[in-house]
Amino acid sequence: MATLGDIGLAAAINILSALIFFLAFAILRLQPFNDRVYFPKWYLKGLRSSPTQTGAFVSKFVNLNFKAYLGFVNWMPAALRMPEPELIDHAGLDSAVYLRIYLIGLKIFVPIAFLSWAVLVPVNWTDDGLEQEKNRNVTSSDIDKLSISNIAYGSQRFWSHIAVTYAITFWTCYILLKEYGKVASMRLQFLASDKRRPDQFTVLARNIPPDPDESVSELVEHFFPGESSRSLSYSSVFMFFLEVVCNANKLAILVKKKTRMQNWLDYYQIKYSRNQTNRPYMKTGFLGLRGNKVDAIDHYTSEIEKLSEEIAAERKTVVNDPKSIIPSAFVSFKTRWATAVCAQTQQTRNPTLWLTEWAPEPRDVYWPNLATPYVQLTIRRLIVAVAFFFLTFFFMIPIAFVQSLASIEGIEKAAPWLKPVIEVSFIKAFIQGFLPGIALKLFLIFLPAILMIMSKFEGFTSLSSLERRSASRYYLFNFVNVFLGSIITGAAFEQLDSFIHQSASDIPKTLGVAIPLKATFFITYIMVDGWAGIAAEILMLKPLIIYHLKNFFLVKTEKDREEAMDPGSLGFNTGEPQIQFYFLLGLVYAPVTPALIPFIIIFFGLAYVVFRHQIINVYNQEYESGAAFWPDVHGRVVVALIIAQVLLLGLLSTKRAAESSPFLIALVVLTIAFHRYCKGRFEPAFVRYPLQEAMMKDTLERATEPNLNLKGYLQSAYNHPVFKDCDDDEDEEFTEKWESESVLVPTKRQSRRNTPLPSRISGASSPSIPEDVKDHSEP
């Protein structure tokens, strides 16, 4: 067991490294040439332009205003200053609600810390359980005197721990209840906000049954009777549909190629415009080193023209070939009410045909999965469930195999001719010291990606649901391999084996006994992963390096520079499980080792500030799900609460305080009942859309904008990104030309790379409708 001194040293190291990260960040962010690394969000929103164009040459790259360095923690209050409604407007509801998870951590654990320090620490400290143990030659550290370990066997003092557990449970549930209500109302308000969004009017219809006589589009048209039909039901509803086209892979390649050509053309044009004396020439062969010398601008112009023709031909093929059309469609309705009705009801007798669901937001759509048929979904889910089980419990086996290969003997066996190289002592040491660790590290780095591939294979149709699914798998993996794996040392499959052969009442005991012993380990874990790790996040080291490398070698045009930016995004699938892990640690240790709680509080506080800053200044919003992840977040905190109660039950029963068991079992039952209540009370707000709301909104819109051309508004919302890109490209061809004519005016144009649609949509969804659309609607 570590002493207080050990923990103090670890804390000092980690605080120091966190401070270094913050200092480095404070200096780097003020340099203009890093501006696109630390403020990409503002560039993406078109609210900030490159500072390289103004002022003296040096000040383009280095900030010489020394005053700016003085307030190096200024970013912290700045990050906290933006009020929540503005934050929702700036970065979306998802981000704002995501930050609330950290806030909940603070709300839950700050009072718990006070309570457990006020009650449990004195109770633990004044007992002499460890003294008694010491007589039996069991060693212990100072920190254990603060923990439940110091209570003697069968003591009546355990009642105080049970009372505190009750208080913790009720307080946590109270906070969760409040938050669930708050988030639900935020979501409803967001959905009902006066912004018009295409997904409010659109339903995704899947598994449209094939018909030999009719195309998918005709089928859809006949299935949902339009305005002309005299049907009594959808009479106030008109619809038009957008076919979903697959097999657009070749098209996507062509479009990409064209974009590249376009970039080169831009580059040469800029070069030429700077130096009008000699026209740029290039060689057409390998990497521009061999072949005929041609005029570069002419060459690329002709190449682009050729490609444009090819793309047009390919588009026609894709659109007209019935084989490339998959049996899914985005169906848009005239009113929100009709959409809500259609999305939430079953259409036909056969519940596997004409599946209708809310269409995800356009940028949230995961296109490749739209075609999966129903039966395949069950099979795929089964396969993924089995695969995930093996991944969680048996991932150590292939890694151990790789590690054995990566040993000296393994390499010598596999490749005897490498022997002389390997035998060099420096290389030998490297292989022996690093390779085995690297195999594991590599696996852990790729784990989120592996989980994401699993979710994709399962057939979810939106990025948000993919991330939610990956998050819950990641949490499970962490729980089994980090939490249980740290408590009971040994690989997961060994644990699994021992759990299967242990009785249901012994498992909590085995775990419960080990928990107080691992407190110091988890304190160190929190400091490394939670303190220094979070501080490293704000430094954005990887994007910083990559941006500057790209900037140096590749960036030719302003557009390229924009594309060299890598703002990243929130990463719900990795971030949320991390937070949940801290909830689990906090709730498990609050009644056992209160000394751990302050470390967790520091994590939550720090992470809240850092991520608020990142969300405001850095991260790009990839999609907007309207906080659809909240039921997951809530559920996992409740699960953590139940785990904590069960483990305390196990711990106490080994401490000969078995008469307390019924109280803790009752608490578990109450917690489950609380969860069920919350599920019934709040979850519908996240999966359904109230009709009354929809109706009110429709009526309001009809009154305020009687001449709205909804058709024009929705026409192109759900186009496959490839077609979008084509369109964009054609726009951009013109814009680009225009730009290159009015040379070198810094572009404020919004980027559409990471947010291919939102920019257009948010433009269109603001109260004023683009003029050209409006004109069409008022003939």
Next chain:
Amino acid sequence: MATLGDIGLAAAINILSALIFFLAFAILRLQPFNDRVYFPKWYLKGLRSSPTQTGAFVSKFVNLNFKAYLGFVNWMPAALRMPEPELIDHAGLDSAVYLRIYLIGLKIFVPIAFLSWAVLVPVNWTDDGLEQEKNRNVTSSDIDKLSISNIAYGSQRFWSHIAVTYAITFWTCYILLKEYGKVASMRLQFLASDKRRPDQFTVLARNIPPDPDESVSELVEHFFPGESSRSLSYSSVFMFFLEVVCNANKLAILVKKKTRMQNWLDYYQIKYSRNQTNRPYMKTGFLGLRGNKVDAIDHYTSEIEKLSEEIAAERKTVVNDPKSIIPSAFVSFKTRWATAVCAQTQQTRNPTLWLTEWAPEPRDVYWPNLATPYVQLTIRRLIVAVAFFFLTFFFMIPIAFVQSLASIEGIEKAAPWLKPVIEVSFIKAFIQGFLPGIALKLFLIFLPAILMIMSKFEGFTSLSSLERRSASRYYLFNFVNVFLGSIITGAAFEQLDSFIHQSASDIPKTLGVAIPLKATFFITYIMVDGWAGIAAEILMLKPLIIYHLKNFFLVKTEKDREEAMDPGSLGFNTGEPQIQFYFLLGLVYAPVTPALIPFIIIFFGLAYVVFRHQIINVYNQEYESGAAFWPDVHGRVVVALIIAQVLLLGLLSTKRAAESSPFLIALVVLTIAFHRYCKGRFEPAFVRYPLQEAMMKDTLERATEPNLNLKGYLQSAYNHPVFKDCDDDEDEEFTEKWESESVLVPTKRQSRRNTPLPSRISGASSPSIPEDVKDHSEP
């Protein structure tokens, strides 16, 4: 272990008693004075009249036609003759689908019996495991030579059992899949059948939020905009509502009293009409023995008049008192489409207010539960869950307590003055022999009622859902206390204790080892409960005795005789768990002791014939849920399949055939995947109503009956039964008068006692609309 001879003896006894029951039934059912006991269904339908009025005096009571006795099993083919569509028409879809459960039993187990006898019996018989055991002084019976017990430890022959288990699983799943599809399509066809039913147009809205300014009816009217409103959404929808009134208890008492008075009046009037010379007199005091002598007919006439006034006053109070109105309403719409939309969507932001769901059929409504508020539901569910847990595992404790009280010593202690009586040896023997058993027996008899009370407390709003819930609880109770309790002897709480202290891998082993040993016990159980029990069911002994007692002592009028009939009903809450228990036994024993399967097949065959007969001739249909119970039935068979697989896994691992475990685990996973597929594929048909269907139906109706007065049709469908009874009573007063005038014509009038509404509704819902309603609709 029982030998083949023992089983043969038990079989002989049970077959004999079953035969006696059938013979008694065959004789009794032919007697005219039993006609109302054995054919009540036909009386209820108004298709059969009392035979007492025709022919010679003796033949009114005894059937003297000896030819009729010859074909005493004629009822069997007669029961099988009615084709299914006619059966649905005659007794409802619920009954027809219920019978299919027995058919599935046959479909599953007949091929399984052939397979396991063809494969497993030779394999088992030819091994010598038991011979080896015998050398170690383990005794065994002949029947064990046919079972898996005869296979030697670690033998390769176990692979044949695994192969058979695979075959059984796939065959069962195939049958289940087919049946689920069939039942789902039957349900949809039934719902879409051309009968108009009030529940197709009605939604039950609960938890209507209170408003100080508006009454519930006004709230409903404003919430669902009617025809007059220019709202765009429900524009094709009009609605009217029916308030639900509680606190109608006093009214119900008054109505009951009036009915009784009416019966007496009828009795005296009949008496007077038979003997016109002396007017009947009666005494007004205690039981008609004391007090003033008055003219009976005048007395009751005036009493009834007084009561009628009281009832009218009370009705006004109940209707007008706002406190007696609960915040729920039945809301009827103009079209099925609108109803489907409203029932399947959420109305307001707060998912606990304005809860809408399909209204149950009028006679299916459980009125007392309509007022339960949302938060109470969670609490009640928690309480019931905890109560059921204790009921299942600890019911033996109070019974043991009662048993200890019911012992000689207990009684002597509690009531010393009884000592001389008790000490009489005959009474002593009785107390010692019977009382303890009676306590347990009484509990088991009242168990379904206790479970029903639990379900009622939970707040379900329809009788069908109450019965479904009770059925699943009863199944669980049976599983724990009969199945597990027989396998591992000991009270349930002792089992629970041992399970908690056993490891997850040991539990299947403990159970698996005991399974082959208990085969003979279960064979006896099947013969007693499944053969003789089913045969006793058809004899209707209890209703027979009660009917004749009532007939002798109480029946005064023809109406009384009708009320003395007790047709009973299907009793889903007790019947279905019984069948499921046989599925469980069959699936568990099919790979272990194939000798058990034929007994189960006989049960399914016998029960199918008996219940088909009962449904056609006896049982009254209490409600029609459209086979909504099928997902439960399907689910429980799948669970039985999984239990069978897990127990076989346990058994094989004790037989040192552990290398087979992965194959059985894979089978479990596959079975679960199958269940999930079925859930997704078919369950929606039982909980949702496809919109397309509704729309087609609406369109069709509009075309065929353009002048339909739906309002008139739906007006009184959802009235509280008390008001219904009042109305009925007033009708009946007139009908009764008319009847007593045209003296003693046997009434063919349909009974409304057990089916207060269906008669009226089925009349109204048949293609032709009552003339008076039609007249109003065509002014």
